[in-house]
Amino acid sequence: MLFNAIRDIAVYEIGDVQVENKEISQAVIGRLPRYFRFLGELKDEGIERISSQELSDIMQVTASQIRQDFNNFGGFGQQGYGYKVEYLYEEIGKILGLYKTHNLIIIGAGNLGQALANYMNFERRGFLFKGIFDNNPELLGKKIRNMEVKSMDEMETFVRENDIDIAVLTIPKASAAEVAEKLVDIGIRGIWNFAHVDLSVPRGIQVENVHLSDSLMKLAYNINQFENGG
Amino acid sequence: MLFNAIRDIAVYEIGDVQVENKEISQAVIGRLPRYFRFLGELKDEGIERISSQELSDIMQVTASQIRQDFNNFGGFGQQGYGYKVEYLYEEIGKILGLYKTHNLIIIGAGNLGQALANYMNFERRGFLFKGIFDNNPELLGKKIRNMEVKSMDEMETFVRENDIDIAVLTIPKASAAEVAEKLVDIGIRGIWNFAHVDLSVPRGIQVENVHLSDSLMKLAYNINQFENGG
DNA sequence: AAGGGAATGTCAATGAATTGACATTATTTT
DNA sequence: AAAATAATGTCAATTCATTGACATTCCCTT
Numbered sequence: 008m009l010f011n012a013i014r015d016i017a018v019y020e021i022g023d024v025q026v027e028n029k030e031i032s033q034a035v036i037g038r039l040p041r042y043f044r045f046l047g048e049l050k051d052e053g054i055e056r057i058s059s060q061e062l063s064d065i066m067q068v069t070a071s072q073i074r075q076d077f078n079n080f081g082g083f084g085q086q087g088y089g090y091k092v093e094y095l096y097e098e099i100g101k102i103l104g105l106y107k108t109h110n111l112i113i114i115g116a117g118n119l120g121q122a123l124a125n126y127m128n129f130e131r132r133g134f135l136f137k138g139i140f141d142n143n144p145e146l147l148g149k150k151i152r153n154m155e156v157k158s159m160d161e162m163e164t165f166v167r168e169n170d171i172d173i174a175v176l177t178i179p180k181a182s183a184a185e186v187a188e189k190l191v192d193i194g195i196r197g198i199w200n201f202a203h204v205d206l207s208v209p210r211g212i213q214v215e216n217v218h219l220s221d222s223l224m225k226l227a228y229n230i231n232q233f234e235n236g237g
Numbered sequence: 238m239l240f241n242a243i244r245d246i247a248v249y250e251i252g253d254v255q256v257e258n259k260e261i262s263q264a265v266i267g268r269l270p271r272y273f274r275f276l277g278e279l280k281d282e283g284i285e286r287i288s289s290q291e292l293s294d295i296m297q298v299t300a301s302q303i304r305q306d307f308n309n310f311g312g313f314g315q316q317g318y319g320y321k322v323e324y325l326y327e328e329i330g331k332i333l334g335l336y337k338t339h340n341l342i343i344i345g346a347g348n349l350g351q352a353l354a355n356y357m358n359f360e361r362r363g364f365l366f367k368g369i370f371d372n373n374p375e376l377l378g379k380k381i382r383n384m385e386v387k388s389m390d391e392m393e394t395f396v397r398e399n400d401i402d403i404a405v406l407t408i409p410k411a412s413a414a415e416v417a418e419k420l421v422d423i424g425i426r427g428i429w430n431f432a433h434v435d436l437s438v439p440r441g442i443q444v445e446n447v448h449l450s451d452s453l454m455k456l457a458y459n460i461n462q463f464e465n466g467g
Numbered sequence: 468a469a470g471g472g473a474a475t476g477t478c479a480a481t482g483a484a485t486t487g488a489c490a491t492t493a494t495t496t497t
Numbered sequence: 498a499a500a501a502t503a504a505t506g507t508c509a510a511t512t513c514a515t516t517g518a519c520a521t522t523c524c525c526t527t
Contacts, residue, residue, distance in 0.1 A: 032483080071485075087491095
């Protein structure tokens with residue numbers, strides 16, 4: 008049982024259309040990083056084994072959900088015993104694709120772009136910061152984390168030559184759509200979008216939005232709601 | 238119909254426990270900022286009226302969901318006519334609490350904290366940047382957006398004297414829990430948490446997490462998933 | 468002023484996600 | 498080695514969210 012592979016992502020042909028079985032819901036995917044984080048901490052504390060019930064107590068989700076979630080990938084536990092922390096941690100990391108490296112560039116060297124470049128704690132998770140681009144002539148050549156800000160004109164060549172698969176968009180909304188389209192054309196696979204617009208991209212290109220102001224508005228709602236007796 | 242108030246958030250007494258009726262689900266709340274954004278853009282384009290079907294086409298959600306969502310708050314439309322863009326925009330803004338001002342401070346003047354301070358486009362939504370704090374002696378007194386970085390020792394007095402209700406946490410995870418606890422003690426109402434930990438706070442204190450690395454991991458999963466024929 | 472048409476508000480049906488229950492299977496103890 | 502114990506994997510039940518359908522209401526035209 009310990010070595011169940013990721014199972015049942017069988018692909019059937021129905022008529023002309025390819026349909027995949029057992030697509031994992033985004034609700035489940037969205038929880039994986041949190042599992043990963045808690046398991047990493049447990050591992051660092053030297054804890055070797057854990058039951059879904061214990062994890063439930065720590066993480067404040069039901070034990071049933073934990074087991075259900077892991078079972079989407081075949082189950083990583085041993086009945087009567089529980090889960091081996093390190094093994095589970097590794098497996099979730101694999102599912103998340105953290106053992107492959109991803110080369111990323113940042114588009115937009117403003118405050119946020121610079122902060123993300125420096126913040127990049129992400130390196131140890133396989134996300135390698137390869138370059139940062141901006142159109143503002145004042146920023147060109149400026150060193151950010153030992154990397155000179157490059158002109159957007161160089162972007163295309165750079166992406167092709169350096170096998171970049173992720174672009175971080177930290178530019179104003181006005182130009183975001185246009186830049187995203189270009190990035191897709193030159194072969195990017197995923198966009199981490201901090202611009203406050205919805206990007207429309209072809210199927211197969213992944214977009215993950217971080218809409219900070221949406222998040223702040225949600226906070227405001229919940230504060231007011233509570234204050235008004237909700 | 239145009240002036241339906243937010244209705245039915247009646248509060249009943251059942252035994253000793255206060256239970257509120259019609260709590261709006263977080264799924265709905267999470268969509269409000271996006272509605273707000275699209276309506277703002279429509280308004281800026283000078284569009285005065287819109288039907289749920291038209292909005293559905295633009296936003297790529299079902300018309301049914303749009304109507305259902307708005308009806309959680311009593312409905313803002315007129316049958317046979319649709320919704321008045323400006324009115325709807327205003328009402329959603331009110332629901333989100335954007336016409337009250339919120340005074341916020343940033344805890345942690347590192348890259349991200351500084352970026353958020355400068356980024357603060359949020360001002361026009363009523364989120365007023367009042368101060369930034371850090372323990373690093375090298376940062377003390379540094380000017381960030383015309384505001385000197387203050388020592389964390391000054392935090393308590395400052396919060397009380399300046400009616401601060403939101404704290405933005407951009408400090409390392411190690412100290413986040415401790416600082417959060419202190420913030421709660423001195424009367425903060427909401428925490429916008431960028432630290433990579435789950436904060437445990439008393440009921441009534443709102444926490445909105447922005448776990449950037451979780452978001453990036455999700456992106457990685459979806460990229461890999463697609464590449465492996467998912 | 469009255470009637471036709473349009474689009475909301477709302478109810479019912481469906482679908483998705485979460486929780487609960489337990490049979491099964493591995494581990495541990497005796 | 499066998500029995501007792503523990504905790505998973507999984508199925509069923511429930512709850513929550515989304516979609517569909519349509520009666521009702523209001524606007525707009527004639």
